[in-house]
Amino acid sequence: KVKNSGRNSFMVFDENMRAETLHQMSMEHRLRSAVLENQMHLHYQPIVSTEGRLLGFEALLRWNDAVHGDVSPVDFIPLAEKTGLIIPLGAWVLQQACSQAAQWHRTGNKLMKMSVNVSSIQLAHKDFVTTVLTALKETGLPAELLDLELTESALIQQHDSSYESLHLLRRFGVKLSIDDFGTGYSSLSYLRDLPVHTLKIDRAFVKDIEISPESRTLVEGMIDMAHTLHLRVVAEGVENRKQMEILVEAGCDEIQGFHISKAVPADDARRFINVSHGEPEIKAMAGAAKV
Ligand code: C2E
Ligand code: MG
Ligand code: MG
Ligand code: MG
Numbered sequence: 226k227v228k229n230s231g232r233n234s235f236m237v238f239d240e241n242m243r244a245e246t247l248h249q250m251s252m253e254h255r256l257r258s259a260v261l262e263n264q265m266h267l268h269y270q271p272i273v274s275t276e277g278r279l280l281g282f283e284a285l286l287r288w289n290d291a292v293h294g295d296v297s298p299v300d301f302i303p304l305a306e307k308t309g310l311i312i313p314l315g316a317w318v319l320q321q322a323c324s325q326a327a328q329w330h331r332t333g334n335k336l337m338k339m340s341v342n343v344s345s346i347q348l349a350h351k352d353f354v355t356t357v358l359t360a361l362k363e364t365g366l367p368a369e370l371l372d373l374e375l376t377e378s379a380l381i382q383q384h385d386s387s388y389e390s391l392h393l394l395r396r397f398g399v400k401l402s403i404d405d406f407g408t409g410y411s412s413l414s415y416l417r418d419l420p421v422h423t424l425k426i427d428r429a430f431v432k433d434i435e436i437s438p439e440s441r442t443l444v445e446g447m448i449d450m451a452h453t454l455h456l457r458v459v460a461e462g463v464e465n466r467k468q469m470e471i472l473v474e475a476g477c478d479e480i481q482g483f484h485i486s487k488a489v490p491a492d493d494a495r496r497f498i499n500v501s502h503g504e505p506e507i508k509a510m511a512g513a514a515k516v
Contacts, residue, residue, distance in 0.1 A: 253308060255290050256301055260314045264288070267321055268488035271497055272340065272459060272481045275473045279501035281338025283374070283481065284322035285488045286314075306346050315347040319360040325491055327366040333498040340372040340402065345379030345387075354390050357399065368398035372423070375401065377409025380419060388419075395420040402459070407447065416454055424451045428462020428482070435467040445475045452476065 259265055269282035286298045305311040319341055326339035347353055361368055373394070380403065391401060402423040403416075407430055416424075426447055434440045444460070451458045460472045463482030472480060486497070 249304075252293065252296075252301070252304060255292055256288075256304055256310060257308070259288055259290060260305070260310045260317070263317065264290075265314070265317070266490075267318065267325070268490055269325070269494040270481060270488035271486050271494070272338070272479050273485055274479055275477060279334075279337070279497055280479060281340060281370075281372070282326075282494055283340040283488070284318060284325075284342070286318060286342075287488075302344065306344055309346075311344050311346050312350060315344060316356050316360075318342075319357060320363070323360040323364040323366045323371060326370055327364040329495070329498055330366060330370060333495065334501065336370075337498060338370050338372055338400070339366070340374050342374045342404065343379075345376070345382060348375060348379060348387050348390060349384065351386070354393050357394060358397065361397075361399075369400065372400040372402055374404040374425065375421075376404045377406060381409065381415060392420050405461075413450070416456075421456065423457040423459060423479075425459040425461050425481075426477075431460050431462045431464075431468055431472070431482070434471050435465070441471060441475075444472070444477075448475050448477055 265286055265288050267284045268287050269284055271282055272280050274280055286302070288296045288298070288301055290296055302311070305314050322339050322341045326337065329337045347356075350356075357371070357373070360366075361371060375391075395401060400423065401419075401421040402425055403419070403421050404425050405427040406424045408427045424447070426444060430440060430444050430447070432440070434444055448458050457478045458476075459479040459481055460468075460477050461481050463469050463472065463480050463484045465484055468482075469480055469484055489497075
């Protein structure tokens, strides 16, 4: 009996591996055609000031596949990085997000910013600066309205050429943010040397800020440190009013999270922009804390 179950579990393991490999191959194949045939789209999540004023949006990739259904970027971005598809995909995201932001800039709100996530593979690519500048030029979006989000780990493992790219983009006026701050790296010395404007505190730190005094102290410390370095601070993953109030009190500059809105299609984002001309409405929309 014991012998049998050992043998069976080996076979099950083998079967699982086979299924997993097939799944991976299928995903890779579907991802390739989705990227090459432009079947992805972007949703936009509002970012507001602590007064509840709409400042801009973060562009987030959405992929609905005929075979695999809705696939999360948490799953397909690593695959896109592994296969090199992140290069054409990332270029498309930049183009699409800039084009949308330029349209809002022309017809809605002159100051609406657009944040775009950038993978370390994109940043390390020799054509990265050209890709960004081309997107700006072709869409007419002012460089100051584009904010590139890079994760800590992406910034740490970078070579000189990536630093040069960031400095060059900054000189053109492009804004730079550190995404998922606090999750990547233990040494903070790099913060001094990077040409970034904004630090985005990862939602892991915001999650229990209203119940855990330790979390609250940690976030307050992050905000103070960022301000000492003249960086703006965005809190990610703000899900309720209490969290928002604590962050406002701690001096956080910008808020993003389900408490304001999840990422929405462009038409819905446009509606946020339209009401944002009336301050009371945006306050209602944001459920913003009284400040
Ligand atoms: P991220 O850049 O940190 O984006 C924020 C993620 O948190 C988004 O997940 C967003 O939907 C989610 N989020 C926002 N507010 C809340 C909240 O209050 N509660 C919770 N639980 N979640 C919240 P999403 O869209 O699934 O994206 C996941 C990650 O995938 C992103 O994390 C980013 O690293 C990556 N990603 C998404 N789009 C792109 C892209 O165009 N290019 C690259 N390179 N990466 C992307
Ligand atoms: Mg991001
Ligand atoms: Mg993040
Ligand atoms: Mg993240």
